[in-house]
Amino acid sequence: MFDYNIFIQGFPGKSSTHGGLGWSTVTLLSQNDQNIIIDVGSFGVRPLLLSRLRDKGLTPNDISMVLLTHTHWDHCVNWTMFPNAAIVVGRVDMNWALNEPPGGWHVPELYVKELNCSSQIRLVDNLEEVIPGIVAHQTKGHTPGHMAYSVDNGDYDLLFSGDAAKNRAELLSCNVDMSLNLLESQSSIDYLWSLWKKKTGSILVPGHDIPMKLVNGKPMYLYKREADLQYWFSDTLEDYTTITLEQELEFSKNGK
Numbered sequence: 001m002f003d004y005n006i007f008i009q010g011f012p013g014k015s016s017t018h019g020g021l022g023w024s025t026v027t028l029l030s031q032n033d034q035n036i037i038i039d040v041g042s043f044g045v046r047p048l049l050l051s052r053l054r055d056k057g058l059t060p061n062d063i064s065m066v067l068l069t070h071t072h073w074d075h076c077v078n079w080t081m082f083p084n085a086a087i088v089v090g091r092v093d094m095n096w097a098l099n100e101p102p103g104g105w106h107v108p109e110l111y112v113k114e115l116n117c118s119s120q121i122r123l124v125d126n127l128e129e130v131i132p133g134i135v136a137h138q139t140k141g142h143t144p145g146h147m148a149y150s151v152d153n154g155d156y157d158l159l160f161s162g163d164a165a166k167n168r169a170e171l172l173s174c175n176v177d178m179s180l181n182l183l184e185s186q187s188s189i190d191y192l193w194s195l196w197k198k199k200t201g202s203i204l205v206p207g208h209d210i211p212m213k214l215v216n217g218k219p220m221y222l223y224k225r226e227a228d229l230q231y232w233f234s235d236t237l238e239d240y241t242t243i244t245l246e247q248e249l250e251f252s253k254n255g256k
């Protein structure tokens with residue numbers, strides 16, 4: 001059995017004035033003394049990641065494996081924080097990222113190059129069992145070699161969809177934002193649904209949203225959303241405003 005802890009909640013949004021927020025999900029998966037992180041977020045979350053690890057009595061050195069769903073900046077750049085981890089990434093995605101011209105909006109070209117030269121890299125193929133119980137599923141569209149990961153937890157599965165299905169809206173509408181290939185993305189979402197429905201009680205963790213469980217066939221959030229913006233429109237640093245980016249949710253605890 002794997003325990004999972006959402007270290008950083010993904011957020012399903014972007015800014016019309018400042019582009020992608022890149023607020024992606026970072027999850028710790030633990031079994032016995034094995035600690036795995038699924039997607040590692042972008043630069044801004046580094047202090048938070050260290051603090052979440054500390055709360056668990058861990059340091060970055062204790063992470064044995066990082067599973068990357070894809071090579072976008074908001075999911076992969078922090079691989080450099082984990083010197084003892086195998087960095088697992090889809091072979092097709094890595095080849096694609098390495099051949100992207102520099103200066104694009106989505107691939108952190110230098111971090112990808114460095115990873116390619118690192119002894120930490122472990123390339124995986126579609127349906128490869130990464131370690132016993134964890135399988136990589138190629139779910140292309142968002143990127144050409146995107147991987148989702150399924151984790152067999154006995155009675156139920158944990159399914160990390162990454163950005164193949166970034167949020168609940170994409171799962172329900174089978175329509176996607178920011179895809180390189182809409183038809184491939186839609187067929188990946190169909191595939192994710194087939195994995196999700198395999199076992200009652202399975203939990204899907206999207207790349208930019210809160211984990212969900214199916215209740216009567218409908219995805220229900222398992223946690224309360226935690227997201228805010230703090231800003232200074234005043235004359236002093238002491239006087240700041242916080243906007244909580246929450247809404248009325250169909251809130252479900254333990255699927256009830």
Ligand SMILES: [Zn+2]
Pocket residue numbers: 070072075142163
């Ligand atoms: Zn992405």
